[in-house]
Amino acid sequence: MTLATDIALKPKDFATDQDVRWCPGCGDYAILAAVQRALAKQGIPPHQIATIAGIGCSSRFPYYMATYGFHTIHGRAPAVATGLKVARPDLQVWVATGDGDSLSIGGNHFIHLLRRNVDLKVLLFNNRIYGLTKGQYSPTSELGKKTKSSPQGSVDNPFLPMSLAVGAEGSFLARSIDVDAKTLADVLAAAGAHQGTALVEILQNCNIFNDGAWDHLSSKEFRADQTILVEHGKPMIFGANRDKGIRLNGLRPEVVKIGENGVTEADLWVHDAHDEDPTRAFLLSRMEYPLFPVPVGVLRSVQRPVYDALVNAQVDEQKATRKANLQGLLNGRSTWVVG
């Protein structure tokens, strides 16, 4: 296990001397700063951390992190990181990936990573567009979106990444918005502490090819009414006046006004992030604008056996119970002597 040191770390201990090449105004800058702050706070020194990415604007991330880092190939970061984590459980491994990288070309690795529950922290930069290739629609782009590759509007139905992740048995699912520094800091800290795959979807603005894609959630004007911060053990309340809430009618969430029609706080859905049953996490993952406020915070956090720990436990167990004897192994079961 990686251990926090006593020496106080600063965000700049995680910054490299490389020129950051994102477009001015890109949401990725805020995410980079938030991650560097979160790692400093967490206290694990840079040499015990590796940052692995695929390909995309967001996947440039490792170059700007003063940890060990690997900028791999499109969609494959989860696989490279899995191999690294199995080989080196002593390192804390972060994965940076985009919506195209993780959900189109890397979709297969993404779901299998969640299923295995490898101890990786995954930052999914969701800007609902292919940034690096200059603006084609992505698997999270909304139907009807006009892009260079969909001049009449996209006819490709999108994924909800969190719904996919629930279906893939994700043990830790969180969401934040690039500009929401407070929530981002909290979910990054929680992801860092989770054992197993910790997926953090970050709603990120690409101001060049999809500017304003999340304005309805990120702008100060709408944020309070159109997002909801879910916190374990607390009733789901939102709104600028904190007077709205979510009530569960059977398995159907509904928006209610506190104080109207006899609704009190006691009627609201109390968020249980640790619920083993994924049903409610799935309901949360389906809450979409404009019918619902979009949940941010930790949607789900449950303990499940961790793949890399299981692999290494088997290796340790076999090493302890069966003595390695290479000559014996080469000899096999039956031999004969000539001459």
Added chain:
Amino acid sequence: MTASATSAKPREVRDSVVIRFAGDSGDGIQLTGSQFSAASALAGNDTATFPDFPAEIRAPTGTLAGVSGFQLHFASRDILTPGDRADVLVVMNPAALAANLKWLKPNGILIANADSFQAKNLRMAGYAENPLEDGSLADYQLFQIDLSRLTNDALQGFGLSAKEVERCKNYFALGLVFWLFERNGEMVEGEIRRKFAAKPVMMEANLKVFHAGWDYGENTELFALSYSVPAAQDIAPGTYRSIAGNEATALGLVAAAHKAGLDLFYGSYPITPASDILHTFAGLKEYGVRTFQAEDEIAAICAAIGAAYGNQLAVTGTSGPGIALKSEAMGLAVMTELPLVIVNVQRGGPSTGLPTKTEQADLLQVLYGRNGESPMPVLAARSAGDAFDTAFEAARVAIKYRVPVVLLTDGAIANGAEPWRIPDVDALPTIEPNLLDDAAKLEGGPLLPYLRDVETLARPWIKLGTPGLEHRIGGIEKWDKTGHISYDPQNHHNMVKLRQAKVDAIAAEIPPMHLEGAPEGDVLVLTWGSPYGAALTAVRELQAQGRSVTHANLRWLNPLPLDLGALLLKFRTVLVPEINNGQLVKVLRAAYALDIKQYNRISGQPLSVMELRDAILNVLPH
């Protein structure tokens, strides 16, 4: 009695015998064949085997699609191939006969399970008449044996179901051929006891049937004589075992990891004929082996690359279709200059092709099948036992030069077993991983992840987790030395040349070509991979007739040995036999601009000694 008693009947001594077992894939043919070959090896014979699997695991019983074969060559001298054609063919049903009769020599012994030659089975095998009765087998010594009935008779009183009885009949056949060739049955008895330890009734039943088969040969008048193949005398002294290529590949890599003091990571997705490598590794955790059964071949190699970055001996294994999926990641390993071994157990292609059959048609794929200038060392094993040494060498080179290395084997090598002289672990060379594992080694200078060793051009393999050695790598072109991203035109040119030079430099440590025959003459037969055995056998036969023929085999396909070009010029004709449409021959023509001859048969089967002898005769001066 035990099945190890010697026969009272007259015996004929033979120098070598090829026997082929064939039946439904559910008939236990592979087991029967391997037990016979193990007993032959223990009897001191040299052996070589060729399992011939159907693609379908359980094709409908009695159909041609379901026929499984196992050919064994055992001899009282050094042999290199499983034999062109069989002296003895054992068939469990009409389909097995229809599919395998072509492999039986004229006047060969044909043992048929007569019970199964009934209307339905005959029809499924495409026979209008019963071949056992219509005289069409007059050219062979036909022995009709009611295996099912005899097995059933032997098991009276055991209280077994008809199905259970049927499953014992392969041991009757095995007992009979053990009698026929004077094999010692103790080992088979031991195997039966081990295998059925939990089912005492089945254990007794199989032992009984095995003995009944032996007795049948000895006591009935059907067989007038038995055969003896004495122990071979010209085999190098040492301790031997039988080994198949896939297992040898895995053991060679485990040995290399041990000699390098590294743990081994194997990423793979199941595929015929490579899966047994995964199975073998999965059972070797106490040697520090971690296996990752990935979601696809891409994940398998990518995880291996991650493990290589994490300082383990990383290996990924597959067959041609999997290499196709891995090729982008193979380029990433070239670019990041990490040690990695990529095993390709070749099978018939293209596409799904012939999954269970052998071929050598992926050479150009592994040499050239990637985007950009992407040079990679390529080695090929020539036989099952040789796969151990070649795998060890592939790992050694990968670690020393920090490169991905391809190891080629094929279906015939992977599944065919041969006696293997077990190496002494202490005598295997030590591999020095030479990790950069301490910032103090930089002596105050900057960390340069792409600084090169002057001799090998290798970059440092940096121990992850070391304070002060944090660095970033990736697939984008990098500045030499610093490893930073670079789009500089001249730098890219230099880096392309450097990556090539690094692979070329390996040629300096390839040993001189080993020749079987004179260093000059009429014909040089040059092989790579599994045709080695048949080619060398054909060459030796022609040499015995005084012909000017030499044989050489290439373990290294990239880079080519430094002395190869000069060698080719010493012969009037160079002939390259391959189980492909002419791939090495293209590489050689391009490298040396010589008119090199080719011989190719691409039928999913190994090349035979006979056809290679004819092919050589064709190019020899008349």
